[in-house]
Amino acid sequence: MCTRVIYTPKEKQSYVGRNMDWAVNPSPQLWVMPPNVKRKAMAKTERGQEFKWKSKYSSVIVSNFGISNSDGLNSEGLAVNLLWLSSSKYPDGPHHKNAFPMSMSIWAQYILDSCKNVKEAVYAMKDIYIQTTTIPDDPSKLATCHLSVGDKKGNSLVFEYISGxxxxxxxxxTSGEKFSDFPHIIKHYTQDEMRVMTNDPKFDTQIGSLVYWDELHETYKDGPALLPGSNLSLSRFVRATYFSRQLPKNAPQNLALARLSGVINNAAQPATSVENADVSRTQYNSFADQSRLHYFFRSAYGPFLIWIDLSDVNFDKLKNKKGYAFTLQLNEDGVFQDCDKQAISGKVNQYLTVEKMFPFLPIP
Incomplete structure (x- = not known):
């Protein structure tokens, strides 16, 4: 399944790359969401109440199946990535009487709308709990995911629902009075340990697996790297961690994305004839340049990388257009083509069009 890697080659430089691995093409689309949009959680309490908010920040996101936000970057340089975690188990009800449910489909968008850094994202979940439902391509399966968040200082977090x-x-x-009555379990790791995540097992088990491999590398430090070779999630986590640690420091901005892309490609799953629920092909890569607010996207069905400069979007065009946003018209495979049906590369701000926002999937 998926892989996410954070690269911070310099102070005030941070990049996030991810592979979206899925058994079928999720029909990804790129959207640029304006600020000051009123949203609701797409889930209601037993009394029929629904959590609502207004977006503080603009964002560029990837939608999947036309019902959810899986990846994105906001105008404060905060990046989010939603990855599969089959061991997730969501709560049957609120963790305290004033907590509100929220559909997983809008979880990532809520964080982008509301938070400018990782610490704010932690606190944003104080009175929220996530609910899930079936996924569009398999009505027999519940969507079970964990969410990663990274800010432009290279800080990171992972949200997981374990045993409800x-x-x-x-x-x-997260010490201090603000978190003194925080209802959720918080575990602290180093910035280096937080750079990579994949799917199963749960994140602290992924981190724990590094003890063996780090000892192995220390024992044979003068020889070649000894790494797991399978395409299973934990193997990809170990390899991506090893190679991300080899990325050069002080890389110039023009090279940093290329360096990160090499690690992401190493963890990708090419299309093969042998696939199952645990080994799915990479459908697309996305990259966030958090300092320059550039968001890059490459479909596995096209040869080129395209990108949107979030700082160069004129939101005045959306005045008096409630419920509308900018989108880039990708084809059914997530490839951007010009009017002659030729795939193109580069900055695509000039091709953004104004369209009605897609509907986030509600909890029934």
Whole structure:
């Protein structure tokens, strides 16, 4: 399944790359969401109440199946990535009487709308709990995911629901009065440990697996790297961690994305004739340049990388257009083509069009 890697070659430089691995093409589309949009959680309490908010920040996102946000970057340089975690188990009800449910389909968008850094994202979940439902391509299967969040300082967190309770893994300090009555479980790791995540097993088990491989590399440090060779999730986590640690420091901005792309490609799953629920082909790559607010996207069905500069979007065009956003018209495979049906590369801001926002999937 999927892989996410954070690369911070310099101070005030941070990049996030991810592979979206899925058994079928999820029909990804790129959207640019404006600020000051009123949204609701797409799930209601037993009394019929629904959590609502207004977006503080603009964002560029990837939608899948036309019903959810799986990846994105906001105008504060905060990046989000939703990855599969089959061991997730969501709560049957609120963790306290004033908590509100939220559909997983809009979870990532809520964080982008509301938060400018990782610490704010942790606190944003104080009174929220996530609910899930079936996925469009397989009505017999529940969507079970964990969410990663990274800010432009290279800080990161992972949200996971384990046995019905939210677990938060992060490198940021959450001590202090603000978190004194925080209802969720928080575990702290170093910034280096938080750079890579894949799918199963749960994140702290992924981190724990590094003890063996780190000892092995220390024992044979003068020889070639000894790494797991399978395409299973934990093997990809170990390999991506090893190669991300080899990325050069002080890489110039023009090379940093290329360096990160090499690690992401190493963890990708090419299309093969042998696939199952645990080994699905990579459908697309996305990359966030968090300092320059550039968002890059490459479909596995096309040869080129395209990108949107979030700082160069004129949101005045959306005045008096409630419920509308900018989108890039990708084909059914997630490839951008010009009027002659030729795939193109490069900055695509000029091709953004105004369209009605897709509907986030509600909890029935």
């Amino acid at each position: 309770r939210l677990h938060i893994y992060t490198n940021v300090d």
